[in-house]
Amino acid sequence: MTRSVISLTATPDDHRVARLAAAAIGLALVDAAIPMPLPGVKPGLANIVTLIVLARHGWRAAAWVSGLRVIAGGLLLGQLLAPAFFMSLAGAASSLLALAGAVRLPERWFGPVSWSLLAAFAHVGGQLALTRLWLIPHDGVFHLAPILATAALLFGILNGLIAARLLAELEKRESSHGGRGERQRL
């Protein structure tokens, strides 16, 4: 038997994605710990990270961070491959699709709050569709739609505002430090 060495080289981009995904996973755990009155209603704090990555590093990096968060978050919460995991996968996939369109909106008029709102609505839309098709094949699930949509509206705006604020702070810090160096950090 010949010994073979498999070496994986991680680029700085990989490191950055990993670091951001770690932040998103942390927020996803916080999310899961917050008690909510209804099944399916969650603040979705991890999406703040997705929004920031989208603004600073583009859609591909955002998709990576979001996907890693869904899988690692599922592992940590013990729901990998359980229905809840597929729910969060459906939500993440549909909101990434929405974000792919949202980033093309004119920057002057539409910012992270718009992205967050569109992604939040797509998120509950995708989850409702999956629930109707697979988990609860009955039109009764649509009775939940108004509540989920309202939660999406509120938390979408909230997360968007937080992301916009963090982005503004980051920009301010970078311009005062004149820094490429800072940009590398987040």
Place this chain on the structure above:
Amino acid sequence: MPWLSLPRPGDWLLAVCGAILCAASFPLAWQGRAEKVVVRRGGEVFAELDLTRDRRIDVPGPLGVTTIAVEKGRARVVSDPGPRQYCVRQGWLERAGQIAICAPNEISVQIVGNGRTYDSLGY
């Protein structure tokens, strides 16, 4: 840094659109789509009432007369000679599939919508 300066004009527009969408979704999703009320006596259909027309009917059973009222798209048992009054205390039936059963007097009131629905859903 003030929070209100963060959203851009389109953000406000989208938020308002979203709010309108949410408000509109409530009546849309929560319409019962119930159509008629079926009153049974001893397992046989005694009467089928239109939910949109207000009226009151008396159904004679083995114990006495059970009164059923339809009002504003809802139906209920107003009075019943049964000893425990479960069907009366159940109150208004609004959604398709809901049923009130006055077992002692062998009378039931059920709301029927488009297509048959389940009695309950568990998840």
